[in-house]
Amino acid sequence: MHQRVTAAEIARTLTTRGHANSLTGPTWRPGHRVTQASPKTARLWHDGPDETDHLDQYAAALQTAGYTVSFERAAGKRPALRITRHAPEA
Incomplete structure (x- = not known):
């Protein structure tokens, strides 16, 4: 099962690791640009x-x-990353 992921969380994670x-x-x-694709998915360019x-x-x-x-590359679009997080298994 996937956990909630926010675009702001992804941006902060990359920025704290030295990425503009x-x-x-x-x-x-x-530098990176992150958008919220759904409550459990972010996309990054x-x-x-x-x-x-x-x-x-x-x-x-x-x-x-x-x-x-x-990694995603839809026809005619720029390459992007699709980011999710799986909940730890019990």
Whole structure:
């Protein structure tokens, strides 16, 4: 069963691990951008160059933090990460 995941929680997790957030600060900068896809799913993109390399780094950091991460690339759309978290089994 999946646990609730919030976009803000994902953004904080990456920021505390040294990854820039493209939505914070007085001016735009390359970095991650997270949106809430559902109560149990967040989606993440990299705004800036080298999208795939940065998504790989984000995926590794989130997996280390206990999240389940899958790579998505819908036809005609930018690559993204789908992030969920499984509840620990009793």
